[in-house]
Amino acid sequence: MSDVICPLILNHVYTGTRNERRLCCSATPRVSQDKKRTDEEWWNSEEMKGIRRKMMRGEKLEMCGVCYYREENGLESLRQEGLHDWDIDELLKNLQPDGSVDVLPEFFEHKSVHCNLKCQTCTPVLSSTWMKLEKEMYGYKWPNNFDDEYEEKQAESIINAILDKRCKKINWAGGEPMMMPVHWKVTDKLVELLDDPEYHDYVRSIRIQYNTNLTKGIWKNKSIPEMLKPFNIELRTSMDGVGDAFEFNRDGAKWDECWNVWNEYYDLGFEIEVNAVYTAPLIMNMDAYQKQYIDKDVRFYDHIYVTYPDQYPGGGQGMVDIRLYPQHIFDRIVTNAENSLKKYMNEGFERGLDILRIYRDEKQKMAHIFENEDIIRKMKGYTEHRDNFCDNVKFQDLIWELDQEAAEWYSKIESLPYDPNENKQAGWRAEDWEGR
Known part of the structure; x- marks a missing residue:
């Protein structure tokens, strides 16, 4: 076994x-x-x-x-x-x-589609805002899967485990946990039990893990960080870059606002992990991303951009995939990112090096996909189409800000019109996308 x-x-x-x-x-x-x-x-x-x-x-x-x-x-x-x-x-x-x-x-993990962002590497499976984007971009109405009765049952189940003192860990993810009714029903109960001598020490011992986009800092006119301070919290913060790179990757979020909430948690002494998906804008932005946390006591737990290249172009999300870039540009950008990771050596930097190593290996093994001109042209077509729906920062502007050579290459690509029917049939749009 x-x-x-x-x-x-x-x-x-x-x-x-x-x-x-x-x-x-x-x-x-x-x-x-x-x-x-x-x-x-x-x-x-x-x-x-x-x-x-x-x-x-x-x-x-x-x-x-x-x-x-x-x-x-x-x-x-x-x-x-x-x-x-x-x-x-x-x-x-x-x-x-x-x-x-x-x-x-004894361990409960609950996700919900409630979310206020439409991140570049997300889908309607994971975000209610992406559901709306799906309708705007493709004219396809994604099925609404909200179920208040079921969420009430889930909250009751977790609360019963807490009352039995059986619950040892809860993992809240999304979507965005701070928008989830289940989360707030359970959290309100935990806050209530803090005043009960029989439960005070126990509820403080429960390990509670969050994956949050930091766009929500207030609940019922109270500071969420202050409310959560008494508990045993492990905070995983989705911070896909800095400044414009962050606002592009986390479409719908404002960098300054999220960074202020991040610092509120940090100043209160929370255990914080910094998370990002290694997209092309993040890799190009690596030095600023790593430098942002150099004087902070945090751990990086970044993620590989998991896709299904054999389904490209339908299975991809455009030019956020660094493996699509010409070899000489890819090598330079990835090498610079590796050097930044080694320069700052933030805790967990080895994981980032491993992700970049895998990108190098996959680009070589699947060169017939990543160097296919028609795929690249269609990927640019997707990116141009997606840019029409970005709230703050568009890829066509961001790439000039991040890397001049990559921007010049991108500008010369003759894009093929985006075909939504092709993408609807792709694996990343399948209902079992979640988890990939």
């Missing part, structure tokens, strides 16, 4: 942005989209018992491909992180031969 064993299917339940069940935030495809079962009913369902039996036999699981991909490329996977965080031997004591687990889950 050593290569497949994962603690998350032994102590953890996950609900995705479409109210579906997955094994974790990295797992795809979904296991079930059944909205009727509670966490307790889902926990020892036939689906989950079957998955655990496969794991016990040492079989690789179809939905765990992202973790296998990361491990094969030398990146730590979520599975491996879980093995660091949880005592697998203790968890296995609760596992029965039929795949059932004797104890109820």
Whole structure:
């Protein structure tokens, strides 16, 4: 079992942005989209018992491909992180031969599609604002999957685990957690329990992890950082660049406003991780990005831009993919980014170097895709189309600001008109995109 064993299917339940069940935030495809079962009913369902039996036999699981991909490329996977965080031997004591687990889950991960941004590497699967963008860009109305009744059940499940003192960890992600009704129902309960001597120490011990875009700093006229200060918070902040690069990648966000909220958390002593997806604008912006945090006690936990190049141009999001750039420009930009990572040596910089190494390898292995003229022309067509819907910064302006040589190359590409039908059929638009 050593290569497949994962603690998350032994102590953890996950609900995705479409109210579906997955094994974790990295797992795809979904296991079930059944909205009727509670966490307790889902926990020892036939689906989950079957998955655990496969794991016990040492079989690789179809939905765990992202973790296998990361491990094969030398990146730590979520599975491996879980093995660091949880005592697998203790968890296995609760596992029965039929795949059932004797104890109820202690780790809750909840995502919601509620979001106010339309980030360049996102999709309508993960953002309600992207749903609206989908209609504007392609004339396609993305199905509305809000379910107030189901979210109420989810909140009750987590609150019951807290009242039973069973909950050890909660992971809020999105979308944007600060816009999620489930999050605020649970958080309001945690704040209430702080005043109860029986629960005070316990609720402060629960490990609560956030992935937040920092656009929301106030709740019910109160500072969110101040409200969360008493708890055991690990804050993962989505900061895809600095200044204009940030505002382009995190379309709809304002750099100065988000940076002010970031500093409010930092000044209050929160444990903070800085996250970014390694897009072309971020890599070109690497020196400013790394320098921004040089005097801050934070850890970087950046992400590889996971796509399906064999589905390009339909499976891509335009010229944010650095692997599409000519080899000599790619090499210079990536080398400069590597030098910036080594110069500042912020905690976690090695992960960034690993991501850039993988980009180098993939550009060589898939040169027939990344150097295909028609694909590049269609990718520019997509980028030009997307620029029409950017709130603040457009790619055609940003690239001149970030890299003159890359901008000159980009300006000379004769774009092909964007075909929305081609993209609708692509993998990144499939309903199982989440987790990729």
